[in-house]
Amino acid sequence: MSALTPDTPMKRVAVVGAGPAGLYAAEELVRQDRHRIHVDVLDRLPAPYGLVRYGVAPDHPRIKSITGSLRRILDHPRVRFLGAVALGADVTRQDLLDHYDAVVYAAGAAADRRLEVPGEDLPGSCSATAFVSWYSGHPDAPAPLPLDTERVAVVGAGNVALDLARVLTRPVADLERTDMPEPVLDALRASAVREVVVLARRGPWHARFTPKELRELVGLDGVDLVVDPRQLVPLEGLEPDRTAQTNLRILTEAAQRAPTGAPRRVELRFCARPLRLLGTDRVTGLEIERTTERPGATITGAGERETLTVGAVVRAVGYRGAPLDTVPFDPARGVVPNDKGRVLDADGALCPGEYVTGWLKRGPSGVVGTNKLDSAETVALLLDDLDERRPRRHPDLAGVLDRRGVRPIGLEGWSRIDTAERELGATRGRERTKIADWPTLLRLGKGPHPAREEPEELPWPS
Amino acid sequence: MAFLIGDPCVDIKDRTCTSVCPVDCIYEGDRKLYINPAECIDCGACEPVCPVEAIYIEDDVPDELRWAVADNESFFTGVLPGRREPLGETPGGSKATGRIGVDTPYVAALPAAGEVP
Numbered sequence: 001m002s003a004l005t006p007d008t009p010m011k012r013v014a015v016v017g018a019g020p021a022g023l024y025a026a027e028e029l030v031r032q033d034r035h036r037i038h039v040d041v042l043d044r045l046p047a048p049y050g051l052v053r054y055g056v057a058p059d060h061p062r063i064k065s066i067t068g069s070l071r072r073i074l075d076h077p078r079v080r081f082l083g084a085v086a087l088g089a090d091v092t093r094q095d096l097l098d099h100y101d102a103v104v105y106a107a108g109a110a111a112d113r114r115l116e117v118p119g120e121d122l123p124g125s126c127s128a129t130a131f132v133s134w135y136s137g138h139p140d141a142p143a144p145l146p147l148d149t150e151r152v153a154v155v156g157a158g159n160v161a162l163d164l165a166r167v168l169t170r171p172v173a174d175l176e177r178t179d180m181p182e183p184v185l186d187a188l189r190a191s192a193v194r195e196v197v198v199l200a201r202r203g204p205w206h207a208r209f210t211p212k213e214l215r216e217l218v219g220l221d222g223v224d225l226v227v228d229p230r231q232l233v234p235l236e237g238l239e240p241d242r243t244a245q246t247n248l249r250i251l252t253e254a255a256q257r258a259p260t261g262a263p264r265r266v267e268l269r270f271c272a273r274p275l276r277l278l279g280t281d282r283v284t285g286l287e288i289e290r291t292t293e294r295p296g297a298t299i300t301g302a303g304e305r306e307t308l309t310v311g312a313v314v315r316a317v318g319y320r321g322a323p324l325d326t327v328p329f330d331p332a333r334g335v336v337p338n339d340k341g342r343v344l345d346a347d348g349a350l351c352p353g354e355y356v357t358g359w360l361k362r363g364p365s366g367v368v369g370t371n372k373l374d375s376a377e378t379v380a381l382l383l384d385d386l387d388e389r390r391p392r393r394h395p396d397l398a399g400v401l402d403r404r405g406v407r408p409i410g411l412e413g414w415s416r417i418d419t420a421e422r423e424l425g426a427t428r429g430r431e432r433t434k435i436a437d438w439p440t441l442l443r444l445g446k447g448p449h450p451a452r453e454e455p456e457e458l459p460w461p462s
Numbered sequence: 463m464a465f466l467i468g469d470p471c472v473d474i475k476d477r478t479c480t481s482v483c484p485v486d487c488i489y490e491g492d493r494k495l496y497i498n499p500a501e502c503i504d505c506g507a508c509e510p511v512c513p514v515e516a517i518y519i520e521d522d523v524p525d526e527l528r529w530a531v532a533d534n535e536s537f538f539t540g541v542l543p544g545r546r547e548p549l550g551e552t553p554g555g556s557k558a559t560g561r562i563g564v565d566t567p568y569v570a571a572l573p574a575a576g577e578v579p
Binding site: 022062063065066069210211212215242243246247366367368369370372377 | 481485522528555
């Protein structure tokens with residue numbers, strides 16, 4: 001390992017995706033003294049922070065506060081944010097390989113897993129990704145469901161399923177303080193939803209949600225949590241892990257409470273799988289089947305069927321990665337094939353100079369901090385490989401973008417969006433209200449035209 | 463509410479938790495690690511990576527580890543041996559402070575593994 005000297009040649013690394021995995025990779029790349037590295041962090045959106053901004057529930061402000069430490073990474077003098085630049089549309093994989101010594105793909109898991117049952121594409125059926133993106137103010141996410149129905153089914157047993165149940169049932173007054181865009185709050189105020197049924201294929205001992213999320217749902221004012229105590233008897237021959245034991249304890253306590261007659265309720269149903277969504281021009285019901293499970297074996301249908309009268313179904317059975325331009329992709333696992341972060345092609349051969357981290361590397365698991373360790377692993381290999389690669393002189397990608405008429409949104413542009421959102425929030429006594437439409441984001445982000453001398457007066461976003 | 467570290471960490475200090483903590487709120491004492499409850503954001507990244515299962519969320523702490531709730535807090539709010547002021551909240555977190563190197567009096571006095579108290 002050699003210390004940096006002023007003569008150490010500068011190397012350039014591109015990171016695709018400004019979410020936690022990408023930003024932690026950027027941090028690892030600039031906070032080491034083996035190589036002098038400049039990092040460009042590209043994101044297809046005008047705003048950084050990925051799922052911290054567009055996935056973490058708006059009523060979880062403490063987790064959202066991670067943006068404070070992520071911002072410090074973007075502020076590093078050798079890190080440059082290139083927002084509103086999409087790999088595939090604005091730049092190609094080859095462009096990145098031509099302009100950088102290495103590329104780290106950290107684009108996350110933008111797609112979702114499907115139920116693979118009939119009726120899944122009916123109006124009134126959507127993915128958790130679509131629903132979460134909508135209430136998080138993602139500019140590509142229109143309202144995915146009409147909330148004109150009293151009963152909604154959520155299929156899944158992870159924290160996202162509980163987020164959905166909570167957001168759909170908790171009093172809107174509790175959400176007023178969050179950063180949700182105003183049209184989202186309007187839709188939730190007008191919502192007819194009174195009951196959410198959360199369906200889990202397996203028993204509570206296999207639920208993926210965390211005790212913290214479960215406890216939050218149990219303690220929600222204005223919502224009764226309903227669970228059948230007969231479903232909470234642990235499977236014979238199965239030793240639940242610590243998380244499952246805690247979940248079972250919380251659920252058992254909740255099952256013993258008498259309903260308070262609260263205006264809304266959430267029912268948790270375990271060992272039930274969806275068979276088909278019913279309805280002709282929109283969802284009117286969900287046919288489900290009880291399942292049985294033996295330790296170490298896959299679940300099977302128990303034959304006992306039931307139809308739930310629901311006007312909407314949200315599937316929360318997992319995110320999945322989406323292919324990026326011509327980057328190798330494993331459609332079965334929804335990840336970029338890799339060896340500890342080094343990208344592999346279809347034949348399992350190394351793709352020199354290409355790396356992957358975060359959900360696109362390991363699949364959609366873990367929490368924000370999990371990506372720190374993951375990105376450290378990827379970047380350690382990248383730095384080893386850089387030792388072996390001859391330094392090259394690369395033209396700045398900004399020149400290519402400029403010739404193509406692509407104007408990236410830099411950190412200053414993002415700061416203008418950030419300030420506008422805080423100011424918009426302040427008008428209603430909130431810390432922030434998100435701006436969710438492309439034209440306003442782009443106008444704020446790109447700012448006054450460089451040719452103009454007077455700063456442009458920016459109208460309030462509508 | 464925050465996560466906290468109990469005595470399985472004593473004399474182990476694996477530190478995988480510090481490498482996943484997104485806000486660098488886990489500080490290194492001499493024999494044990496401590497989570498600053500004022501800085502912890504309850505994200506839960508640390509709990510599953512601890513090889514000795516020393517990390518609990520405050521609500522789920524087993525009775526025999528109740529002492530650790532106040533003890534973890536006192537690491538930050540109390541004045542540690544050899545110091546003049548409490549650690550308090552530190553800008554930049556444990557990444558900025560580095561190893562603190564001392565323990566709360568309670569942890570300092572714990573017997574070493576295998577030692578009869």
